Amino acid sequence: MQLFAFFSVAASFLAVSVTGASAALIASAPIAECKQETVVHEGFIGKDNNVKFQTSHCGETPRVSANGQVIGLDKRQEASSNVCGAQCNTFCFSGAGGGPNEDDCKVVANALTFDSANQGPLFNITASGTPTDKVTMQFGSCLTYFLNQDSGNLTYCRDDWSSLVTWLAGDCNAAHGAHGGLCVAADQRWYVQVQNTSG
Numbered sequence: 624m625q626l627f628a629f630f631s632v633a634a635s636f637l638a639v640s641v642t643g644a645s646a647a648l649i650a651s652a653p654i655a656e657c658k659q660e661t662v663v664h665e666g667f668i669g670k671d672n673n674v675k676f677q678t679s680h681c682g683e684t685p686r687v688s689a690n691g692q693v694i695g696l697d698k699r700q701e702a703s704s705n706v707c708g709a710q711c712n713t714f715c716f717s718g719a720g721g722g723p724n725e726d727d728c729k730v731v732a733n734a735l736t737f738d739s740a741n742q743g744p745l746f747n748i749t750a751s752g753t754p755t756d757k758v759t760m761q762f763g764s765c766l767t768y769f770l771n772q773d774s775g776n777l778t779y780c781r782d783d784w785s786s787l788v789t790w791l792a793g794d795c796n797a798a799h800g801a802h803g804g805l806c807v808a809a810d811q812r813w814y815v816q817v818q819n820t821s822g
């Protein structure tokens with residue numbers, strides 16, 4: 624089911640960093656779940672040093688196709704590794720209730736913006752299948768991660784991730800009958816998910 628009504632309002636806001644995103648609500652979408660996760664690095668970021676980050680790898684990787692379906696391994700061909708501003712398609716996890724608190728997600732979004740200004744606008748995510756192909760940020764009830772689904776390293780913009788956290792937390796909230804969501808690259812090389820920390 625397409626959610627054109629709210630999307631047309633929000634699209635102009637998101638167009639700044641993530642152009643052409645589209646929103647759809649998956650009829651019965653399970654949250655893409657990371658199983659057997661092995662954490663390599665962790666620490667805290669943000670102005671108040673209170674947003675936890677981790678780089679990790681999922682033993683069972685929750686791969687997502689461009690049309691929002693959880694799929695198996697699908698090796699992509701090499702292309703430009705900087706995916707800042709790349710188009711992604713938004714899918715909300717259906718069912719109101721149990722989603723992340725939007726204020727908690729705001730703290731995460733602000734920490735990413737802060738990091739962009741202070742650490743630099745870009746960050747690298749190593750190739751799919753490597754021990755650090757997943758980068759997670761978490762504050763309170765809000766958890767977001769970037770998963771590299773590509774066979775090569777990717778570079779992404781912290782400000783774009785921040786925008787996606789705000790976008791997904793707002794447009795995939797209980798008022799829209801959802802409890803979080805994800806935005807998967809049109810070319811399937813990566814996705815960003817926003818969900819409740821408790822799963």
Ligand SMILES: *[C@@H]1O[C@H](CO)[C@@H](O)[C@H](O)[C@H]1NC(C)=O
Binds near residue numbers: 743746747778
């Ligand atoms: C990302 O990787 C590229 C290529 O290895 C490197 O030149 C660049 O400095 C890295 N950027 C960051 C932010 O680590």
Ligand SMILES: *[C@@H]1O[C@H](CO)[C@@H](O)[C@H](O)[C@H]1NC(C)=O
Binds near residue numbers: 747749750775776
């Ligand atoms: C990918 O990034 C890792 C970690 O920075 C680096 O060791 C590796 O050489 C990179 N691979 C390529 C193909 O650039």
